[in-house]
Amino acid sequence: MTQRFLIKIEYDGAPFVGWQRQANGISVQQVIEEAATQLCGHTIHVKGAGRTDSGVHATGQVAHLDLPKKFDENRVTEALNSLIGNWPVTVLQARTVEENIDARFSATGRQYLYRILAQRTPPALALGRVWHHRQPLDPAAMQLAANRLIGKHDFTSFRASQCQADSAIRTLDELRIDAVGAEIHLHVAARSFLHHQVRNITGTLALVGTGKWSANDVSTALAARDRSAAGPTAPAEGLYLSHVSYADIKWA
Amino acid sequence: MTQRFLIKIEYDGAPFVGWQRQANGISVQQVIEEAATQLCGHTIHVKGAGRTDSGVHATGQVAHLDLPKKFDENRVTEALNSLIGNWPVTVLQARTVEENIDARFSATGRQYLYRILAQRTPPALALGRVWHHRQPLDPAAMQLAANRLIGKHDFTSFRASQCQADSAIRTLDELRIDAVGAEIHLHVAARSFLHHQVRNITGTLALVGTGKWSANDVSTALAARDRSAAGPTAPAEGLYLSHVSYADIKWA
Structure with a gap:
């Protein structure tokens, strides 16, 4: 049983190849996916609302991910930030949403x-x-x-x-x-x-x-x-x- | 024959041991002195109004230095910024002043x-x-x-x-x-x-x-x-x- 979360994210784009995973460097998506995977003990996928290019920053990027039911919104925010460590990426907030909400396609x-x-x-x-x-x-x-x-x-x-x-x-x-x-x-x-x-x-x-x-x-x-x-x-x-x-x- | 200049400086303190030259790392003073020395072809000393500590930033630090008469205010600003290169230090402005003006002791x-x-x-x-x-x-x-x-x-x-x-x-x-x-x-x-x-x-x-x-x-x-x-x-x-x-x- 999983719960879908929307997370709001801030990042400095400078050290990254962009939002999306790439073979040639570290992406913001990879940093968050690795933190979420470490939190859950199994592979977690994270999907963003917009694929920002290399060097582009965000103060309000949004992504969705599915986590075990036991986590609440504050716990998700705190745990992900703690596991992200020194990368200039911060999860500002997390919200539980229906499982048909998609960060990219539900955005208005x-x-x-x-x-x-x-x-x-x-x-x-x-x-x-x-x-x-x-x-x-x-x-x-x-x-x-x-x-x-x-x-x-x-x-x-x-x-x-x-x-x-x-x-x-x-x-x-x-x-x-x-x-x-x-x-x-x-x-x-x-x-x-x-x-x-x-x-x-x-x-x-x-x-x-x-x-x-x-x-x-x-x-x-x-x-x-x-x-x-x-x-x-x-x-x-x-x-x-x-x-x-x-x-x-x-x-x- | 030299001309005294006051320069107004912005810097990100993160990569520096502070304003003042130290044996254990790069200081803002050293970065500016090396740029000025390169500009003039002989050693130039730069004295700041305040000795900011390691990691402290500035948006309006002021320093004085004596340069050959041939340079005007805009040339000093442009040349120093060009020679400072990629360090996060910018000379915002330069002003010619009387030679008894001291960045530290004349500050009010x-x-x-x-x-x-x-x-x-x-x-x-x-x-x-x-x-x-x-x-x-x-x-x-x-x-x-x-x-x-x-x-x-x-x-x-x-x-x-x-x-x-x-x-x-x-x-x-x-x-x-x-x-x-x-x-x-x-x-x-x-x-x-x-x-x-x-x-x-x-x-x-x-x-x-x-x-x-x-x-x-x-x-x-x-x-x-x-x-x-x-x-x-x-x-x-x-x-x-x-x-x-x-x-x-x-x-x-």
């Missing part, structure tokens, strides 16, 4: 944060946590261009060539640009995203922020349905998976 | 930030950047106790046994406790500080935050003029030297 929305440090001098404390962009950026110009991407569109121009989704049509519910000190923060929300979609949008809006591109150039790139028509892919290290939504799941 | 005030993460689960992204305090803390109780320490006092109870200052009398101009999400931030300002003074104050106020100590207990500890009467030393990793003030120096 996902939110990302992208942090750009727009200053000439490099980051020290934020090294590996932001995209260091040496040219200044105009957040108001970026917001006007971002508004062209909000809503339902064919995002072919903003998907990675290796993206495996059947359709490139997605609905951006939010794309908000905030200036926070020397940083520009992009808050992006949708039911689901294409591979590299947030990083490709960010790289394109940065061209607008420096004045190289106009909002009309962004509309033209979107309409082209051709990856080469949009801007470059912003680096992984500025991206954070910040929230995954589910119907009827309440976190503390 | 210093500000520190202490970050406590008060939650059961450990930090992931903030690992090494906060004191992880598993018990909840009451910031209002901490502020009431902190008020007992503001002003001019003999801080013998809050100085490290190895502190070399002639007098333990210091004037705390500010000791403000802010709750910021799951973190408690202590903002502390004075003309100068005793060795470990901020960390010993923090460790003591945390006893108040958990309810073990009252504000009166803090007054009693202060009056005792005995290090063993106050609370433990909070860990280095939560401490940030955030600002050093000088008369007539304007940063950008």
Whole structure:
């Protein structure tokens, strides 16, 4: 008899090959699966809501796993964190859910944060946590261009060539640009995203922020349905998976 | 002919033995001196405003150094950052000053930030950047106790046994406790500080935050003029030297 749990997870993506297990290095999934396997004494599989790339961080990744009935939510959180040890991965909370809830397929929305440090001098404390962009950026110009991407569109121009989704049509519910000190923060929300979609949008809006591109150039790139028509892919290290939504799941 | 510069510096204290050169590891001072020496082709000495301990961070450390006249402020900033390379140390700004200005002795005030993460689960992204305090803390109780320490006092109870200052009398101009999400931030300002003074104050106020100590207990500890009467030393990793003030120096 097992109980399904959803767990909310924070991690520093820097030391990992990404969320998903890979042959060429340590993944966040592997770290959590090994902790859960050690806890239970038999192999436990963990499935995440989003497959973050190598170097991408999370403050609100969600995953599901099935554990023996005897564990309660607090025990799962405490035991996994203890067994994860010194890896920069923390289980923030655990919730018991029905066994038909799937971290990936039951998710009703996902939110990302992208942090750009727009200053000439490099980051020290934020090294590996932001995209260091040496040219200044105009957040108001970026917001006007971002508004062209909000809503339902064919995002072919903003998907990675290796993206495996059947359709490139997605609905951006939010794309908000905030200036926070020397940083520009992009808050992006949708039911689901294409591979590299947030990083490709960010790289394109940065061209607008420096004045190289106009909002009309962004509309033209979107309409082209051709990856080469949009801007470059912003680096992984500025991206954070910040929230995954589910119907009827309440976190503390 | 040389020109004296003040430089404002940010660093992650984790990989360093502290600000000051030591035989047993790499210091921030050494990293900057080696960059400046490489820039000039002869040995350059760098003197800091405060000798931060091993693991302590800075967002506004200040130091002075004398460089050949040919360098301007922007060139100094750019060249030092380029030569510092991958160390998590950044020169944020440089200012030309009169040659009688000394980073340590001309400073008219210093500000520190202490970050406590008060939650059961450990930090992931903030690992090494906060004191992880598993018990909840009451910031209002901490502020009431902190008020007992503001002003001019003999801080013998809050100085490290190895502190070399002639007098333990210091004037705390500010000791403000802010709750910021799951973190408690202590903002502390004075003309100068005793060795470990901020960390010993923090460790003591945390006893108040958990309810073990009252504000009166803090007054009693202060009056005792005995290090063993106050609370433990909070860990280095939560401490940030955030600002050093000088008369007539304007940063950008």
